[in-house]
Amino acid sequence: MTNPCYNPRKSTLLKGGVDLRGGIYSDQRCSVCNSKFRDNGKALVCPDHPEQKAITFRVKYQELCRRFTSYKEAQAVLFLWRGKSSEGTFDAREYRENRPLAISSMGKKFVEMKEVSLRPKTLENYQRYFTEAETFFDDIVITRIGFAELEDYHYHLTKKFAPATSQAAFKALLTLLRWAKKRKEISDIPEIPERFYQIPMRKVLTKQSQAAVLNRIFERWGNRDRRVCIGIQLLATYPKIRPRELRDVKEKHLDLNAGIMVIENPKAAHEPKFVRLLPEDIEMIKTLPRGFPEMYFLRYERTGRRFGPNRLTTVWLKACRDLGISGVCLYSGTKHSTVSDLAKIHPSRLLEKAAGISERALRRYAVLQEEDCVDLYRQARPDTVLTPDFGHHEKVKSS
Numbered sequence: 001m002t003n004p005c006y007n008p009r010k011s012t013l014l015k016g017g018v019d020l021r022g023g024i025y026s027d028q029r030c031s032v033c034n035s036k037f038r039d040n041g042k043a044l045v046c047p048d049h050p051e052q053k054a055i056t057f058r059v060k061y062q063e064l065c066r067r068f069t070s071y072k073e074a075q076a077v078l079f080l081w082r083g084k085s086s087e088g089t090f091d092a093r094e095y096r097e098n099r100p101l102a103i104s105s106m107g108k109k110f111v112e113m114k115e116v117s118l119r120p121k122t123l124e125n126y127q128r129y130f131t132e133a134e135t136f137f138d139d140i141v142i143t144r145i146g147f148a149e150l151e152d153y154h155y156h157l158t159k160k161f162a163p164a165t166s167q168a169a170f171k172a173l174l175t176l177l178r179w180a181k182k183r184k185e186i187s188d189i190p191e192i193p194e195r196f197y198q199i200p201m202r203k204v205l206t207k208q209s210q211a212a213v214l215n216r217i218f219e220r221w222g223n224r225d226r227r228v229c230i231g232i233q234l235l236a237t238y239p240k241i242r243p244r245e246l247r248d249v250k251e252k253h254l255d256l257n258a259g260i261m262v263i264e265n266p267k268a269a270h271e272p273k274f275v276r277l278l279p280e281d282i283e284m285i286k287t288l289p290r291g292f293p294e295m296y297f298l299r300y301e302r303t304g305r306r307f308g309p310n311r312l313t314t315v316w317l318k319a320c321r322d323l324g325i326s327g328v329c330l331y332s333g334t335k336h337s338t339v340s341d342l343a344k345i346h347p348s349r350l351l352e353k354a355a356g357i358s359e360r361a362l363r364r365y366a367v368l369q370e371e372d373c374v375d376l377y378r379q380a381r382p383d384t385v386l387t388p389d390f391g392h393h394e395k396v397k398s399s
Contacts, residue, residue, distance in 0.1 A: 022061030022081065024074050026054035043071050064092055094141045101141040101185065103134045103176075110176055119265060129172035132157075142177060143186055151193040167195075203327045204337040210236060213333060216319040227307075228315050230284055231298050235312070235334035238275050239342075242267060243312060243330055252293035256282050 026037050030046035037044035037054045044054035057074040058067045061081045068074040084090035093101050100106075107130030111123050118126075136153055137145065153173065157166040177189040205213070214233060221228050231246060238261075245263045253262040259282050261275045277285075289301065296306040316330040328337075 020082070021085070022059065022078055024071070024078060025058050025060060026056055027058070028054045028056060062092055064095055066095075066097075091143060094143060099139075099141065101143055101180075102139050103130060103137060103142060104139050106142055106176060106180055106185070107131075107134065110179055119267070125168065126172055126175075129169040130176065132169055133173050133176075142180055145177070145190060147190045147193065150190055154193050154195075202329075202332040202336050204340045205325070205328055205333050206337075207341045209323075209325065210333060210337050210341075212323055213316070213319050213325065216322055217315060220319065220322075221315060225315075227288060227298055227301070228312060230288065231307075231312055232316060232330070232334065233284075234281065235330070236338055237278070237281065239335045239338045240273065240275055242335065244309070247296070247298050247307060247309065247312075249297045250293065251291050251295050251297060254285065254297060256286060 024039050024044060026044050029036060030049055030052045032049045032052060033046065035046050035048060037052075038047050044057065046052040054071075056067070056069055057071055058065060059074050059078045059081075061078060064081070066074075066077060068077070081090060081095070091101070107127070110130075111127055114126075115123060133153065136156055137149065150173075154166075154170055157169050160166075161169065174189070174192065177186070180186045181189055214229075214236060217232055218229050235241060235243060235246060241261070241263065245266060248265060249261060249263070253264060254260075255262070256277075259277045259279070261277055263273045263275065266273045291299070291304065295304060298307040298311070299305060300307070313330045316333060320326065320328060320333070
């Protein structure tokens with residue numbers, strides 16, 4: 001089928017690679033002889049009546065067609081498209097009216113395609129981050145995002161948001177670009193700039209300090225709100241469980257006979273994960289009144305209403321304040337502190353499975369403090385050492 005935008009008289013390429021395809025046209029005709037207007041390089045005029053000129057224009061180039069009320073504007077756009085084609089960088093999708101490669105269009109399509117595989121909260125975060133990128137870049141097409149644009153956006157995020165939020169927003173844009181490349185929407189993604197910031201390490205507690213906080217919680221809330229106490233105890237014991245995930249657990253997700261808790265919608269996986277409970281924790285949970293299968297495990301006993309998202313955090317911070325501990329949130333004081341302590345004595349492979357985290361994330365947890373390294377230094381010290389008087393003496397080895 002013939003392309004309606006094809007002009008056989010201007011479909012060739014001159015020597016040197018100059019593109020002459022497309023042209024400027026008008027739906028108007030000469031009011032004297034009804035002839036079509038012709039382009040003379042300065043205006044659209046009637047070949048027989050040069051004083052008759054068009055005042056509305058349309059540019060046709062390949063599958064594109066755009067209307068103008070100014071000949072100069074129409075000519076500038078045509079020259080732009082021809083120039084891009086001669087350079088080999090022309091992509092008609094960049095200039096369509098629906099702008100399919102714009103950040104807003106690609107972001108919307110990404111969210112729609114991932115609606116089945118990602119959690120609603122994750123999709124909501126992506127939408128917010130894409131809106132931030134759309135505003136910063138003035139909704140340009142993603143093919144125009146290069147290293148300089150990424151670096152400027154990265155710097156903008158570090159000035160506007162906290163390090164963790166800046167990283168999440170920047171990664172969202174990179175995820176969009178990588179997804180577009182997989183779909184062959186773009187040929188490549190630009191080089192990624194270096195980070196302008198370092199995400200600070202979370203402050204964690206020792207095993208003894210963590211136990212002190214838990215004991216304080218049991219003292220203050222043990223008689224009036226046992227579910228709070230048990231919930232925080234579970235978070236400190238099972239690093240695979242995140243606070244939000246535990247809040248989503250319902251009675252039907254607890255199989256106390258088998259000793260298993262099911263996390264139906266985990267953050268970092270598309271399938272449910274299973275946590276095998278210790279016998280003492282099973283007996284502790286059995287002391288609580290059981291409810292209907294659809295009732296949430298973390299709930300108020302009187303009303304059956306689910307705990308709010310900050311209920312456990314509020315209790316944790318109050319207990320920390322009682323003990324003079326500051327700067328340690330619920331997440332850091334339970335999951336992070338537990339994994340950091342276990343990482344000193346257990347192999348990483350086991351911890352990755354037990355805590356449900358990646359090897360890269362584990363490296364951030366397993367940072368040894370200087371006092372933790374003393375035993376390692378002692379083991380590394382050679383058997384023959386220098387003495388203060390520079391004499392060599394053999395260390396006495398235990399038999």
